[in-house]
Amino acid sequence: MHELARETLEKRTNDLIGEYDFEKRKKTHPEECICYQQNVKCHNLENLNCFFCLCPNYDMSIKEGGCKINSPNGKYIPTMKGKIFDCSACNFPHEKEDARNILLKVYTEN
Numbered sequence: 001m002h003e004l005a006r007e008t009l010e011k012r013t014n015d016l017i018g019e020y021d022f023e024k025r026k027k028t029h030p031e032e033c034i035c036y037q038q039n040v041k042c043h044n045l046e047n048l049n050c051f052f053c054l055c056p057n058y059d060m061s062i063k064e065g066g067c068k069i070n071s072p073n074g075k076y077i078p079t080m081k082g083k084i085f086d087c088s089a090c091n092f093p094h095e096k097e098d099a100r101n102i103l104l105k106v107y108t109e110n
């Protein structure tokens with residue numbers, strides 16, 4: 001990829017991801033999430049980023065859910081009807097840098 005194209009892509013990706021900073025988003029789009037309305041973060045992260053609210057590694061091909069990369073931070077928890085995969089202890093997609101790298105990888109691989 002041409003250097004100028006890469007620089008432009010990186011800047012736009014940074015700008016886009018930045019729009020999903022929890023503190024910013026709760027003010028600009030409070031209707032999007034009850035967490036914004038209640039000012040309660042779903043993950044205990046200082047700079048929670050909401051771009052990947054649904055982690056791209058979450059395996060939805062399995063009824064109970066799962067983690068495609070087998071993160072040690074996810075685990076199955078019991079429910080009334082069986083079990084469900086719980087990601088609440090995993091911060092992976094909610095760090096700005098991780099979200100940025102996931103998105104850039106998608107752009108540059110296609």
Ligand code: SF4
Binds near residue numbers: 041052
């Ligand atoms: S990551 Fe999703 S559920 Fe969590 S605060 Fe952001 S928008 Fe809400």
Ligand code: SF4
Binds near residue numbers: 066074092
């Ligand atoms: S455990 Fe982490 S990496 Fe795996 S699906 Fe859940 S949030 Fe994504």
